Amino acid sequence: MEEADQPSTARMIDFWLGGAHHFPVDVAAARAFEGAYGPCAPLFREMRGFLGRTVRAIAAAGVDGFLVFGAGVPTQGNVHEAAPEATVLYTDVDPVTIRLGQRILAGSDRAGYGFGDATDVGTIDPALLHRFVPGWGRRPVGVIFLGLAAFLDDATLAGTLDELYAAVAPGSFLAVDFDSEELAAHPQALAMMGPAFRMRPPAAFAPLLGRWTPTADGIVPVQHWRPEAPPADLPDAFYGALATKPAA
Template sequence: MAEPDQPSTARMIDFWLGGGHHFPVDVAAARAFEGAYGPCAAIFRSLRDFLGRAVRAIADDGVDGFLVFGAGVPTRGNVHEVAPEATVLYTDVDPVTIRLGQRLLADSDRAGYGFGDATDIGTIDPAQLHRFVPGWGRRPVGVVFLGLAAFLDDATLARTLDELYEAVAPGSVLAVDFDSEELAAHPQALAMMGPAFRMRAPAAFAPLLGRWQPTDDGIVPVARWRAEGPPEPVPDAFLGGIARKPAP
């Protein structure tokens, strides 16, 4: 795989998680961001741990097919590793990340990787969707929507989540996160996130979820969501939870 000349958030996160699927350009960008905001590695490990707990909770509900948006690098505790009995379709919009994901999953018959824009479900290859998320639209599925809300304005995010709600069968479950206002106190890091980045106060979360119904856990700092033991002492940069489309 040719070395890219631009960093990728997905590969920067892989670096912070201790993975091996990144390039010097990603490490340089990750180190530069750490210079503006230090606890990146701990925060992203906490977010990945939250993903694992959320996926296990969804699988424990009997869901055995997952659609993942903004999937990044499909390793280091990603969905198919947490729920090995499930089938998983990872999607992303970055072609380099997609090619990397396809290479990593080439020998898997339970997980695939393809293009998919969360704001337009129609961009997903129907053949891939029905192979890796069988019964799409007829059987409950798990939808993983992490790392995306911060890059969508309120109207687009609300529309996107509502379209997903319409598309999935009753009994489906959404894993979602939101960026808190943590970076407001770190203007250099905030500037590095770019103009599309949106922090939100907790009061904004529920209206954006629309008809999705959060569990009684609520949308809380990810380190505290069903924590297994004392929560990790990390800044509350991400808040997350799971929400359901009720079964009839």
């Protein structure tokens, strides 16, 4: 397996989820972050649980094509595992993670992986988009936008979500999350996130969705979004929502 000399958040999350697709540099970074913050695996298990529940909700609404931005490693309960009858295009900007994802999915005819900048859907290979998200722009789709909002300023995030709203067909869904101000109490961990990282108070989340309409569940801590068991007693580090572009 190809080695990496820089840690990747995607592969650090794979480590926290108990996966096998990460490198020593990722493990070292994950353990350093835990030294500054505390255990991360339970938080990311809840985030992956939120992903699974939103994907199953989208699939139950009759949507069978998904576009995933900032996809990371496509294992450990990712979209094609949560909706096995659907087709899925995973995208990311990290070349090592993309090649890793392509190897993992090499035998699949329902899931693919390619380059895609979340702020510019035009960077996605049109052939991949139309193969794995057939009817893009004409049929409802599920857009997965997790782990990204914290690295976009308000104007870029709002503009990106509005462009996605304009690009998808009515009846489409958006799964999105936001980072709360949890790390404010952990300055060493916050410094590790880099200068682009943005925490936001919960009151700031809804306006950033623009024309997207959250479901009746609202924007809530991810462990409280349609829980299938009593929610874990964890910090409210991540808030999430499932939003729609209403059918015409």
